[in-house]
Amino acid sequence: MSTPALLEIENMSISFGGVKAVDGLSLKVEQGTIAGLIGPNGAGKTTVFNCVARYYHPQEGRIRFDGKDLLAARPHQVLPHGIARTFQNMELFRSMTVQDNLLIGQHTQIPVGFWSAAFSLPGARAQEAEARRRASEVMERFGLAQFAHAQVSSLPYGTQKMVEFGRALVSRPRLILLDEPAAGLNPSETKGLTELIRDLRDRDGITVLLVEHDMGLVRRTCDEIYVMDFGRRIAHGTPDEISRNPRVIEAYLGKQEEEHAAA
Numbered sequence: 001m002s003t004p005a006l007l008e009i010e011n012m013s014i015s016f017g018g019v020k021a022v023d024g025l026s027l028k029v030e031q032g033t034i035a036g037l038i039g040p041n042g043a044g045k046t047t048v049f050n051c052v053a054r055y056y057h058p059q060e061g062r063i064r065f066d067g068k069d070l071l072a073a074r075p076h077q078v079l080p081h082g083i084a085r086t087f088q089n090m091e092l093f094r095s096m097t098v099q100d101n102l103l104i105g106q107h108t109q110i111p112v113g114f115w116s117a118a119f120s121l122p123g124a125r126a127q128e129a130e131a132r133r134r135a136s137e138v139m140e141r142f143g144l145a146q147f148a149h150a151q152v153s154s155l156p157y158g159t160q161k162m163v164e165f166g167r168a169l170v171s172r173p174r175l176i177l178l179d180e181p182a183a184g185l186n187p188s189e190t191k192g193l194t195e196l197i198r199d200l201r202d203r204d205g206i207t208v209l210l211v212e213h214d215m216g217l218v219r220r221t222c223d224e225i226y227v228m229d230f231g232r233r234i235a236h237g238t239p240d241e242i243s244r245n246p247r248v249i250e251a252y253l254g255k256q257e258e259e260h261a262a263a
């Protein structure tokens, strides 16, 4: 018997003005697996993330998370539902410390009542201690402990990316959406990231949906891959199947030729 899909997108479409950013897309991500979402620039990948994270509301289709209708949830409920994400351009509080960014990452999870927080009641203090413990655990794991009190903006780019990754993980999500996690990283940082992503699945049982242009990382991490072009799904399969798929090769080569001609 197959495991039920944790995330299921069914026939989803969304347009901006005349541009159909996502056009009738369906995909499933099984619990405890890593799925890749790839495609040329402008294919609609980030828009899919924005719909799952409830930043955008698709005009058609359904999104189910753990069997429940995600589009019925209020946008701010998505994190408590167990979905976390990282962004292409990193959305960190750069003037704050690494530790504070990881504490804020847990904020929506902490069910502290207003009065108990305001009067520093024991329940609130215990939760804050737990949040600090969790932040330290994640900093240790991501090699960030030495930077706990450093301002994020003072850190190298690759380290800032680890802070963003850590902030997504700190809330103990069941599904994590990673938007181009390897962009701007050097080969050794990308190797470390590859292991971390696999570790999320193998050690934490977290399900991952990954948008990435670094095909080496995609091949080494993903159990299955969905390929988009012009908002549509053009292929789905294992990394081996995808790398041999003529439609996929053509979509990528076509884009490279267009870019060449425009240059």
Ligand SMILES: Nc1ncnc2c1ncn2[C@@H]1O[C@H](COP(=O)(O)OP(=O)(O)OP(=O)(O)O)[C@@H](O)[C@H]1O
Pocket: 016, 019, 020, 021, 039, 040, 041, 042, 043, 044, 045, 046, 047, 048
């Ligand atoms: N908020 C928006 N308003 C208008 N158009 C948008 C908006 N968001 C996305 N689009 C358009 O939708 C299409 C898909 O964009 P999207 O960012 O999802 O692509 P992508 O596959 O993530 O690209 P890349 O790999 O370059 O990040 C593009 O034509 C883009 O310009």
